Amino acid sequence: MFPISVRIKLLLPVIILISLTVSFFSYAKPTGEALYQQCVACHGVKGEGLPALNAPAIAGQDTAYLSRQLLNFSSGIRDKSEQAKSMALIAKALTKAEVDELARYLQAMAVTQIDSSNSITGSLKNGARYYQAKCGACHGGQAQGNAVFNAPRLANQNSQYLLQQMRDFVVGDRGYAQGDKYGRQMAMMANTTKGQELTDILFYIAKQSSEHKVK
Ligand code: HEC
Ligand code: HEC
Known part of the structure; x- marks a missing residue:
């Protein structure tokens, strides 16, 4: 059997597909909480990140930083590395209004204590x-x-x-x-x-x- 991190990485295309499908079926003006469902598979329920995928913790991060990164992923400013490529696919499916809503929602989320x-x-x-x-x-x-x-x-x-x-x-x-x-x-x-x-x-x-x- 592969180690857990390798198994998760093999599932990556499936995770991306599910995430994009969730976003396609969401309502006309979804809340931050609803929008965040497409991120959970990689960033965790509490926004604490998933080390096996190198997906960072994003809860409690600054709003302006979060929206800037999401726009950087979709505009080609931050899509060169392997991990950034998978994130860019997700970010490209978001409208500017959704980016702002997500950034507000994430900043308000409590920071999870991570001692790595x-x-x-x-x-x-x-x-x-x-x-x-x-x-x-x-x-x-x-x-x-x-x-x-x-x-x-x-x-x-x-x-x-x-x-x-x-x-x-x-x-x-x-x-x-x-x-x-x-x-x-x-x-x-x-x-x-x-x-x-x-x-x-x-x-x-x-x-x-x-x-x-x-x-
Ligand atoms: C397929 C897995 C996956 C999904 C789904 C995903 N992300 Fe990511 N995300 C990543 C990875 C991996 C990175 C690290 C990219 C890098 O190394 O540059 C990342 C990075 C980020 C960053 C940058 C954080 C920082 O500290 O610079 C933000 C913000 C972010 N994601 C938000 C989101 C949001 C919001 C969603 C849902 C709309 C989402 N992500 C969905 C995998 C994912
Ligand atoms: C002149 C101010 C400045 C100094 C000094 C600085 N940084 Fe930064 N750092 C930034 C800014 C601004 C960003 C955000 C870049 C962006 O928006 O993409 C950043 C981003 C980062 C990131 C990316 C975080 C993430 O969530 O993806 C890391 C890691 C980092 N800095 C580490 C360091 C370390 C380690 C040092 C000391 C060796 C350092 N920085 C010194 C301004 C600085």
């Missing part, structure tokens, strides 16, 4: 130091995010997802498209760290798991 520090090990002391020097100014001292700088919450997020995004920024799968102003800022920062230092930073972020919510 067992999926990554590093030095907390070094991680804290590097994080505060390189990331904290934009993402907040406890990685809670800062809407003023358009920087999303990183705490209570799956570490492997964060690592994947850092790689995407570095190899040019994210943050290099024309018009991706905020992605560019982050891509510049992603290029300033790697290896053990990045592992330590991600370990520090993983340890900041409490109910952080962007106000």
